[in-house]
Amino acid sequence: MNRLFQAVLVASATLALSACASSGGMASAPGPATGSQQGERILTDGEYVSAVERVARSRGVHVQWVNPPQRRFPAGLASR
Numbered sequence: 001m002n003r004l005f006q007a008v009l010v011a012s013a014t015l016a017l018s019a020c021a022s023s024g025g026m027a028s029a030p031g032p033a034t035g036s037q038q039g040e041r042i043l044t045d046g047e048y049v050s051a052v053e054r055v056a057r058s059r060g061v062h063v064q065w066v067n068p069p070q071r072r073f074p075a076g077l078a079s080r
Helices: 002-021 046-058
Strands: 041-044 068-072
Touching: 041 046
Parallel strands: none
Antiparallel strands: 041 068
16 A cells, blocks of 8 residues: 555656646747847948957957857948
8 A cells, every 4th residue: 555655646746746847848949039129230340340250360360250249230331
């Protein structure tokens, strides 16, 4: 009887924990990004990239950008 009670207790605890883990659904999904404005463009920050590469070149180091730094520009300034 004791083993049966332990088995039932372990099974019910397992079911309860698995139900808690799967109840997130869409409520836990990230919402839309805030701060993004209509017509805003995200472009590579050329000024920063050239400054870093200039310093690296003077020190004899080669820079390879994997994720180049980006900057947000309003729609009117992005076309320049």
